[in-house]
Amino acid sequence: MINNTMVRKMLLQETAAVHRTVGSPALLTALGVLMITVMALFTAPYVGMADNGDFFRSIYSNGLYFNAPDYDAQYFGYFVKQYGIYQYFNENGATLGSSQSLFIKLAIGLNKLLFSSQVFDIRFQAAMYTIVYVLAVYLLIEGITWKLPRRQGIIIAILAIFIFGDTGYTAYFNSFYSESLVLIMMIFVFASWLLLYRKRYNDYVLLGLFVISSIILTTSKQQNAPVGILIACMAVSLIWVRKDKLFRLLTLCSIVLMMIAGIVTYLNISKEFVNINQYHSMTRGVLKGSANPETTLKSFGIDEQYSLLKDSIYYEQYGTVDVHSPLLEESFYSKYGFGSILKFYVTHPDKLSSILNEAAQNAFTIKPAAMGNYEQSAGKAFGQQSHFFSVYSLLKDKLAPKTFGFIVLWMIVVIGLYMPSFVTAVKFGDFRGMQKMVLILTAMGIGLSGILVSIIGAGDADISKHEFLFTLSFDLVSLLTLSSVISRFFANSKLPVKGPAVPYVKAEKGVSI
Numbered sequence: 089m090i091n092n093t094m095v096r097k098m099l100l101q102e103t104a105a106v107h108r109t110v111g112s113p114a115l116l117t118a119l120g121v122l123m124i125t126v127m128a129l130f131t132a133p134y135v136g137m138a139d140n141g142d143f144f145r146s147i148y149s150n151g152l153y154f155n156a157p158d159y160d161a162q163y164f165g166y167f168v169k170q171y172g173i174y175q176y177f178n179e180n181g182a183t184l185g186s187s188q189s190l191f192i193k194l195a196i197g198l199n200k201l202l203f204s205s206q207v208f209d210i211r212f213q214a215a216m217y218t219i220v221y222v223l224a225v226y227l228l229i230e231g232i233t234w235k236l237p238r239r240q241g242i243i244i245a246i247l248a249i250f251i252f253g254d255t256g257y258t259a260y261f262n263s264f265y266s267e268s269l270v271l272i273m274m275i276f277v278f279a280s281w282l283l284l285y286r287k288r289y290n291d292y293v294l295l296g297l298f299v300i301s302s303i304i305l306t307t308s309k310q311q312n313a314p315v316g317i318l319i320a321c322m323a324v325s326l327i328w329v330r331k332d333k334l335f336r337l338l339t340l341c342s343i344v345l346m347m348i349a350g351i352v353t354y355l356n357i358s359k360e361f362v363n364i365n366q367y368h369s370m371t372r373g374v375l376k377g378s379a380n381p382e383t384t385l386k387s388f389g390i391d392e393q394y395s396l397l398k399d400s401i402y403y404e405q406y407g408t409v410d411v412h413s414p415l416l417e418e419s420f421y422s423k424y425g426f427g428s429i430l431k432f433y434v435t436h437p438d439k440l441s442s443i444l445n446e447a448a449q450n451a452f453t454i455k456p457a458a459m460g461n462y463e464q465s466a467g468k469a470f471g472q473q474s475h476f477f478s479v480y481s482l483l484k485d486k487l488a489p490k491t492f493g494f495i496v497l498w499m500i501v502v503i504g505l506y507m508p509s510f511v512t513a514v515k516f517g518d519f520r521g522m523q524k525m526v527l528i529l530t531a532m533g534i535g536l537s538g539i540l541v542s543i544i545g546a547g548d549a550d551i552s553k554h555e556f557l558f559t560l561s562f563d564l565v566s567l568l569t570l571s572s573v574i575s576r577f578f579a580n581s582k583l584p585v586k587g588p589a590v591p592y593v594k595a596e597k598g599v600s601i
Contacts, residue, residue: 111238112230112233112241113229113233113236113238113241113242113244113245114226114227114228114229114230114233114245115226116242116245116249117225117226117229117245117248117249117252118222118223118225118226118229120245120249120253121221121222121225121248121249121252121253122218122222124249124253124255124258124477125218125221125222125253125258125261126218127476127477128255128258128259128474128476128477129211129214129218129258129259129261129262130211130214130215132466133462133463133466133468133474134167134169134211134262134462134463134466135167135255135258135259135262135461135462135474135476136167136168136169136210136214136259136261136262136263136461136462136463137167137259137260137262137263137265137459137461138162138163138164138165138166138167138168138263138459138460138461138471139159139162139163139164139168139263139264140163140164140456140458140459140553141163141403142264142265143263143264146186146188146189146192146264146266147171147192147264148178149178149189150189150192150193150196151173151174151178151193151196152171152172152173152174152192152196152208153171153172153174154168154171154172155170155171155172155207156168156170162464164458164459164460164471165460165464165470165471166460166462166463166464166470167262167263167460167461167462167463168210168463169209169210169211169262169463170207170208170209170210171207171208171210172206172207172208173196173199173200173204173205173206173207173208175206185307185310185353185356186266186307186308186309186310187269187303187304187307187308188264188266188268188269188308188309191213191216191217191269192213192264194216195208195210195212195213195216196208196212198212198215198216199212210262210263210264211262213261213262214261214262217261217268217269217272218258218261220272221258221261221271221272221275224272224275224276224279225248225252225275227275227276227279227280227283228248228275228278228279228282228564229244229245229248230279230283230288231279231282231283231286231288232244232248232282232567232568232571233245233571234283234286234288235286236571236575237578239578240571240574240575240578243574244567244570244571244574247567247570248567250479250480251480251563251567252275252563253477254454254477254478254479254480254481255455255461255474255476255477255478255481256454256455256478256480256481257271257454257481259455259461259474265553266308266309267553267556269304269305269308270305270308270309270312270556270557270560271556271560273301273302273304273305273308274305274534274557274560274561274564275564276297276298276301276305277298277301277302277305277319278527278531278564280294280295280297280298280301281298281323281326281523281527281530282524282527282568284298284326284329284523285326285329285520285523285524285527286520287520291329291330291335292335292338295326295335295338295339295342298323298342299342299345299346302316302319302320302323302346302349303316303345303346303349306319306346306349306350306353307349307352307353310353310354310356310357310361311538311541311542311545311554312353312557313350313351313353313354313357314350314354314537314541315350315534315537315557316346316347316349316350316351316353317346317347317350317351318350318530318533318534318537319346319530319534320343320344320346320347320350321347322526322529322530322533323339323342323343323346323530324343325519325522325523325526326339326523327339327340327343328519329519329520329523363402363411363417363421364402364546365545365546366421366424366425367397367402367411367421368401368402368546368547369426369429369544369545369546369547370397370420370424370429370547371397371398371399371400371401371547372399372401372546372547372548373429373443373543373544373546373547373548374388374429374432374439374547375395375397375398375399376398376399376443376446376547376548377439377442378398378439381395381398382395387432388423388424388428388432389423390419390420390423390424391419394409394419394420396408396409397409426544426545429544430544433544441492443543443547443548444492444539444543445490445491445492446543446548446551447492447539447542447543447548447551447555448490448491448492448494448495449490450551450555451488451490451495451539451555451558451559451562452484452485452488452490452559452562453481453485453555453559454481454484454485454556454559455473455478455481456553457473458471459471459473460472460473461473461474462474484559498562498566499532502528502532502565502566502569503525503528503529505569505572505573506524506525506528506572507525509521509524509525510522510524510525513525524568528565528568528569531561531564531565532561532565534557534561535557535558535559535560535561535562535565536558537557538554538555538556538557538558538561539555539558541554542554542555
């Protein structure tokens with residue numbers, strides 16, 4: 089028999105469900121980010137990213153070409169939103185293998201369906217990325233705020249809008265830089281792992297999302313080859329999250345797939361890109377700042393006359409040497425590689441410290457300063473950047489200490505905050521309880537790989553873009569840590585926690601939330 093108490097309980101549960109969906113911090117964040125992104129990218133003056141000379145690698149093989157007669161004059165200075173679509177056989181092969189091509193082709197398909205078969209408007213790509221990005225942000229905040237009281241959730245939502253609504257991130261959508269895909273997929277990886285161990289949504293669906301986003305992230309750019317291998321190694325702990333044999337088998341297969349993706353991405357790096365990065369790793373890395381470049385070259389078995397290449401770049405029009413010459417291949421490129429450069433830095437800690445601090449100068453930059461954000465038709469100065477909703481990226485770039493020591497300190501503080509709950513989880517064999525620490529270590533490792541692969545593999549050439557993974561990982565880990573600090577503050581204070589009676593479970597004490 090149904091009594092009044094049971095009816096009231098059912099009504100409270102229904103109200104709670106409505107509150108969770110309609111008034112959730114995740115939905116608030118998603119709507120906020122969506123509104124800001126639409127205003128920035130789809131209303132005049134449109135915000136995008138100028139081409140630094142890399143776009144040709146992405147567009148030619150996907151059936152697009154530069155149709156603006158003065159395109160060359162707009163490099164670095166102006167964002168271009170329209171490109172031509174090939175109307176005949178495209179003889180251009182892919183200069184690099186990237187999962188980005190799938191998204192470009194999908195955007196071209198939408199463009200042909202809704203706009204034109206001859207002119208491609210990059211805003212179709214931006215619209216597609218925006219939709220997926222908003223979903224990724226929603227899942228991220230849902231994972232962070234799940235079971236938190238409403239007041240705490242709203243505070244975290246505001247912080248998330250402040251960070252992920254920043255046009256320093258979203259301006260990439262109106263460009264052919266693979267950072268767009270890196271941004272979205274990294275958030276999906278972080279969010280799906282977070283939701284998986286917090287038992288929010290179906291574990292199998294989340295595992296599928298985790299694997300797919302990890303593979304797309306790894307294959308989005310060749311620099312990310314170590315990312316797939318790192319995620320695969322760290323994800324081993326997910327095998328014991330559930331006792332189901334099927335889940336464990338699928339998780340194991342997923343780990344193998346992610347590992348293969350990393351290895352294949354590395355093996356598919358073309359010889360041209362190997363030479364470009366190898367050239368810069370020596371001229372813009374090992375030799376940069378060297379007081380005696382001749383001696384440094386001699387330690388690699390390289391002729392001392394190549395000290396003239398110090399600080400030079402591969403793309404110089406009138407360089408001191410032909411970078412494509414067989415002579416350079418025989419007497420320069422063949423003398424060193426990733427391993428020997430790594431050994432050099434390990435045996436020269438002063439040089440390693442110097443280049444790590446050099447990397448730290450750009451580690452907190454979201455939007456490269458060298459590239460403009462406006463179209464030429466907007467009447468803005470060459471290279472002018474948009475400051476619309478970019479307070480976070482500006483403050484982060486200006487105020488963050490530009491030393492590698494700060495990065496190490498940040499890691500120590502974050503790991504220290506979560507160590508007690510991790511030790512407790514290990515003590516009781518609670519694999520779900522261990523996952524937050526594993527996730528944080530994975531994100532930190534991915535961020536550090538962005539720095540180390542950049543400086544060892546290519547010196548300081550285009551370093552601000554190469555370190556994008558670190559600045560993104562820093563934001564994800566810092567937001568998660570801030571949410572735990574906010575939760576601890578409310579748990580330890582005597583402030584009343586207002587909000588719906590049922591939809592959110594009161595946070596537990598400690599940083600294990």
